[in-house]
Amino acid sequence: MRTLKLRAAMAALCGVRSDRRFTVDLLAILFGIGSWLGVNSVYVQLPLLVQRAPEGWNLPSFLVVTIQLGNIGPLLYTVGARAAHRKSFRDAYLICALLLLGAGAALATSFAYDRTVHVFGADRSVPLFITVFVLALVGCTSSVLFMPYMGRFRDVYLITYLIGEGFSGFVPSIVALAQGVGGNAECVLRNDTGIGNGGDQQEQHQQPPPPTYEAYTPPPRFGTNVYFTISSAILLVSFVAFTLLDRLPVAVAEHAADVTIANGNHYTYETQAGHERADRKDGNSEPRLARSSYWLLMTLIGIMCLFGNGFFPSIQSYSCLPYGNVAYHLAVTLSSMANPAACFLAFFVHRNTVRLNVVLVVVFVPFAAYAMVTALTSPAPPLMHQTIGSILVVACWTVLIGLVSYVRLAITTLLRREGGQTLVWVGVASQLGSLVGSLLSFGLVNYTGAFEQYYPC
Numbered sequence: 001m002r003t004l005k006l007r008a009a010m011a012a013l014c015g016v017r018s019d020r021r022f023t024v025d026l027l028a029i030l031f032g033i034g035s036w037l038g039v040n041s042v043y044v045q046l047p048l049l050v051q052r053a054p055e056g057w058n059l060p061s062f063l064v065v066t067i068q069l070g071n072i073g074p075l076l077y078t079v080g081a082r083a084a085h086r087k088s089f090r091d092a093y094l095i096c097a098l099l100l101l102g103a104g105a106a107l108a109t110s111f112a113y114d115r116t117v118h119v120f121g122a123d124r125s126v127p128l129f130i131t132v133f134v135l136a137l138v139g140c141t142s143s144v145l146f147m148p149y150m151g152r153f154r155d156v157y158l159i160t161y162l163i164g165e166g167f168s169g170f171v172p173s174i175v176a177l178a179q180g181v182g183g184n185a186e187c188v189l190r191n192d193t194g195i196g197n198g199g200d201q202q203e204q205h206q207q208p209p210p211p212t213y214e215a216y217t218p219p220p221r222f223g224t225n226v227y228f229t230i231s232s233a234i235l236l237v238s239f240v241a242f243t244l245l246d247r248l249p250v251a252v253a254e255h256a257a258d259v260t261i262a263n264g265n266h267y268t269y270e271t272q273a274g275h276e277r278a279d280r281k282d283g284n285s286e287p288r289l290a291r292s293s294y295w296l297l298m299t300l301i302g303i304m305c306l307f308g309n310g311f312f313p314s315i316q317s318y319s320c321l322p323y324g325n326v327a328y329h330l331a332v333t334l335s336s337m338a339n340p341a342a343c344f345l346a347f348f349v350h351r352n353t354v355r356l357n358v359v360l361v362v363v364f365v366p367f368a369a370y371a372m373v374t375a376l377t378s379p380a381p382p383l384m385h386q387t388i389g390s391i392l393v394v395a396c397w398t399v400l401i402g403l404v405s406y407v408r409l410a411i412t413t414l415l416r417r418e419g420g421q422t423l424v425w426v427g428v429a430s431q432l433g434s435l436v437g438s439l440l441s442f443g444l445v446n447y448t449g450a451f452e453q454y455y456p457c
Contacts, residue, residue, distance in 0.1 A: 024254045025160045027245040028150065032164020033171060034238025035142035038102045038135030039067055040169040041231040042109070043313065044176040044336055047329040048224055050317055052114050054123040057321060057453045061314040061445040064438040066129045068310065070136025071431050074144040091149055092246045098138045098145070099242060103235035105134035110228035143427030151416070151423050154256045158416060162409050166340030173333040175230055180220045180329075288418065293354045300361055301411045301426060302433035307368055308404030309430070310437020315444075318451040319375040320393055327390040331397040338402030345406060352410050360407050367400045379452050 042049075046060055053059045077094070112127035119126065142165075150161040245251045289297070320328035374381040374393055383389025408430065415422050445451050 020154075020156050021250055021254055023248070024153070024157060024245070024251050027241045027248075027251060028153075028157050028160040029164035029167060030238055030241030031146070031245055032161045032166075033168045034099050034102065034138075034235050034242070035146050035165045035168050036139040037168040037172060037231060037234055037238070038106050039132075039139040040336055041106065041172040041228060042067075042132050042135065044169075044172045044332050045113075045224055045227060046317065046332060047325055048220060049113065049128075050321075053125045053128070054116055055125060057317045057451075058445055059125070060317050061438075061442045062125075062129065063132055064310060064314045065442045066132050067136040067139070068431075068435040068438040069133055070138075070140040071435055073137040073141035074427065074431060077141055077145060091145060092242075095145060095149065095242055095246075096239060098141060099235060099239035102135055102138035103232045103239065105131050105138075106228050106232035106235055109135070110225040110232070113224050113228065140431055143431055144424050147412070147427060148423040152255050154254055155413075155416060157254065159409070159413065162412065163340055163344055166342065166344070166405060166409075169336035170340040171234060172231060173336040175227060176329070176333050179222055179227055289354070289414065294415070294418065297354065297357065297411045297415060298425065298429045300357060301408055302429040304361065304364070304404050304407050305430045305433035306437035307364075308401060309434040310439075311441045312368070312371060312400065312437075314438065314441035315372075315375040315451060316397065318378040318445075318453070319371050319381070320397070321453075322374075322378050322381050322384055323390045323393055327394055331394045334394060334398045335401035338398045339405040342402045342406035342409065352413060354414070357407055357410050357414075360403060360410070364400070364403045364407070367396050367403070370396050371400055375451055 042063060046063075050057055050059050055062055109128065109131040112131050113125075115125070115127040116123040117126040118124075147158075147161065147165075150158050316331065317328065320331045370392075374396075381389070381393075383392065412423070412426050415426055
């Protein structure tokens, strides 16, 4: 009894409801980690991948488009769900298959990340693109399958799942910080042999060739192959967690009492007009969103994903690498950590309105502008050789991604109560915005010359 009272007191102190199961929270978090872990693992490895890939600094733009091609997964799922509308169709089996597929693709990436294929007159990282595409299938489909699956649970567990989804960026970042990036590139003298001992007297008196330098980057603590092997193991843990979440009686008991689940993740919530009016008099319920607010929120989440998930990841190398590999590494890892931090903040911020989300989008604009300026002015961005410049660019990217993550969670929480397939349409809006952003950035990076690479030598 004393333990229960202590738990309730701690929950009240933290602003968290005590009528929840820790086991279900833990399983939901581990399940959420598997949603985008594969894709995020690729993102946080970019500081090392761009050093080996023949695409160089353009590699992020190729990978972002490859990831967006994973949207074929949600399309196939939608078609399949409609085809099986009158048949028994369990989404749990598909989720298990996707998590296992992601684990296999992450393991394959550990062998394929540095392989190239000569196509269209140039070497390309085709094996890496293939494995990243498979990882993207898992991530993109999770937006219309994993998150809607959590709609069958009580609303407190939706935030828990989204925290886990945020941890899908945090966990790879922790591993990447332990791995390190080696350090900034340095110019070292090439070990040329110069003129040999043979030859006539005239050749021996020729001036030696001028010294040549090349960039050298110290190696990390462990390789990219080890990193993706760890990612594969984490995805297997997520698979086990989901299996338990779907089958354990303690988890099934946490399903919402007022929700009816149909095929294809179609949810119906009890919102009879008489009950709604009675609840509102007691202050226990909130009115449904107006249609204008509904579409405004859908538009905002699409715009935030356009920039945060599609456009800016493609130009991050141009924004950060002129400040050094360490700055790029910290910007990537810390911005990934900002994702779960923003989601965890939702536990303590109880006020969530349409107006607040609009204000946060406005706050997002100056940080987005600074990131854009540093990318466009590469290879000589502002404060390039000063410590304050590195600090500013790392802080800018961290806040930028944190705002995107928080707004996405806040809007999703507001729209959840609308019922029907709203959560599915939230996923569609997110992925559509990301797709448009990735295609726009790919064209600008590869075909306009607006972004220039910095060469330390």
